[in-house]
Amino acid sequence: MMTVRVGVPLRRAAVSSPVVSQASKVRCVEHLFQPRPLQKLSTSPLRSIVPSSTSTTSASIVKHASGTDTPVGTQPPTPPAEAQVPAHSDAQFQIPIIDFANFLQPQNILDKVQVADQLTQAFKASGFVYLKGHGISSGQIAKTFKASVDFFKLPLDVKNSLAWKDPRANRGYVAEGRERVTQATSAEEIAALRAQTPDCKESMEIGKEDDPVWRNEWPQEAALPGYRRTMLDFRHTAHELHLQIMRALAIGLGLSESFFDDKCNEEWHTLRLLHYPSVPAKALEGGGSRAGDHSDYGSITLLFQDKVGGLEVQNPNTGTYIPAKPIDDTIVINVGDLLARWSNDTLRSTLHRVVAPHAQSSTSMTPTRYSIAYFCNPNEHQLVECLPTCFDEKRPKRYDAVTSGDYLEKRLAETYS
Numbered sequence: 526m527m528t529v530r531v532g533v534p535l536r537r538a539a540v541s542s543p544v545v546s547q548a549s550k551v552r553c554v555e556h557l558f559q560p561r562p563l564q565k566l567s568t569s570p571l572r573s574i575v576p577s578s579t580s581t582t583s584a585s586i587v588k589h590a591s592g593t594d595t596p597v598g599t600q601p602p603t604p605p606a607e608a609q610v611p612a613h614s615d616a617q618f619q620i621p622i623i624d625f626a627n628f629l630q631p632q633n634i635l636d637k638v639q640v641a642d643q644l645t646q647a648f649k650a651s652g653f654v655y656l657k658g659h660g661i662s663s664g665q666i667a668k669t670f671k672a673s674v675d676f677f678k679l680p681l682d683v684k685n686s687l688a689w690k691d692p693r694a695n696r697g698y699v700a701e702g703r704e705r706v707t708q709a710t711s712a713e714e715i716a717a718l719r720a721q722t723p724d725c726k727e728s729m730e731i732g733k734e735d736d737p738v739w740r741n742e743w744p745q746e747a748a749l750p751g752y753r754r755t756m757l758d759f760r761h762t763a764h765e766l767h768l769q770i771m772r773a774l775a776i777g778l779g780l781s782e783s784f785f786d787d788k789c790n791e792e793w794h795t796l797r798l799l800h801y802p803s804v805p806a807k808a809l810e811g812g813g814s815r816a817g818d819h820s821d822y823g824s825i826t827l828l829f830q831d832k833v834g835g836l837e838v839q840n841p842n843t844g845t846y847i848p849a850k851p852i853d854d855t856i857v858i859n860v861g862d863l864l865a866r867w868s869n870d871t872l873r874s875t876l877h878r879v880v881a882p883h884a885q886s887s888t889s890m891t892p893t894r895y896s897i898a899y900f901c902n903p904n905e906h907q908l909v910e911c912l913p914t915c916f917d918e919k920r921p922k923r924y925d926a927v928t929s930g931d932y933l934e935k936r937l938a939e940t941y942s
């Protein structure tokens with residue numbers, strides 16, 4: 526069976542954000558702290574960077590009192606978050622670096638609210654952020670990448686014995702050429718795309734380990750000592766970070782901080798190891814890519830990339846793809862379709878893709894690339910219905926309520942019918 530993951534396009538009309546007062550956001554978290562006078566609350570400017578073809582090294586980034594970073598001499602300060610307008614030109618399109626440390630270890634109530642606001646505003650504007658100060662150790666990330674590299678080095682017949690078989694399970698090894706991510710929805714169109722330009726990659730999908738129905742596909746322990754433990758530990762660590770991000774979003778959307786806690790706590794997520802092998806650069810010309818244009822379909826994605834690059838994010842206002850270059854010590858976080866739907870399109874699920882890194886000559890080989898995507902989902906039986914702060918008379922609900930499991934299964938069923 527061919528495996529194809531297909532994004533269902535959502536309506537992407539410009540949205541006006543619901544008005545959520547700072548005071549109400551403070552109330553969401555104030556039980557954690559001594560109350561502070563509200564007049565002290567101010568939202569710091571959302572200072573942002575655009576990873577551009579001029580390389581952005583950590584050395585060229587200055588630290589701002591606001592806790593966010595701006596590359597020296599490349600970007601004017603952006604207006605306060607409340608005043609942000611959609612990026613109608615590519616020069617304005619920004620993927621901000623947000624320092625999450627102040628959310629995880631706040632000195633006072635304002636720290637959390639500020640970070641929550643920055644994250645929420647960025648997800649409204651571009652749907653993507655770079656998160657630093659996220660608390661996942663570089664050692665654990667490196668160990669997980671190493672285990673992933675070792676996995677993909679296994680003989681093909683061993684990997685094929687762990688093959689991905691069923692979209693409902695969504696677990697196992699996906700060999701090169703089996704997946705073509707696209708926004709297309711017709712089976713013929715997808716088949717034609719795959720035949721012309723399959724995604725040049727292989728992947729391994731690891732789901733919830735204690736699922737009552739579906740089993741993960743693990744290689745023999747002797748073949749890859751420690752691999753299983755490493756992946757399960759990483760899943761758990763990433764889940765914890767995801768819960769904190771959902772808390773920040775809850776505050777940013779004017780909900781109680783714990784709003785998502787019991788809706789996203791069952792680790793119904795997919796950890797995906799990705800390997801983009803070295804291929805002649807020519808193979809990726811003329812529409813070929815490492816991963817075609819798509820949006821992710823869960824709540825949020827935590828994307829860990831190596832230093833090779835190639836990820837591109839679409840400016841939804843112009844349609845242009847902008848490189849999202851790797852930045853040391855950050856994780857790329859993006860909104861998926863289900864969270865966009867949950868938030869009545871207040872938060873954006875943005876198209877992205879993986880191309881051969883730029884500045885490759887067409888005669889050379891593309892560098893091998895590894896990445897790790899952690900696709901987070903609400904609990905399987907969670908009803909995803911418009912969040913209470915995301916609709917009003919002027920902004921009626923756009924979508925019917927649906928359970929997370931039904932939604933994701935339907936997305937897959939559309940692909941396989």
Ligand SMILES: O=C(O)CCC(=O)C(=O)O
Pocket residue numbers: 797799816821828830836877878879896897898
């Ligand atoms: O490898 C990457 O950088 C992105 C992968 C991705 O977007 C996906 O698998 O959905």
Ligand SMILES: [Fe+2]
Pocket residue numbers: 819820821877
């Ligand atoms: Fe993706």
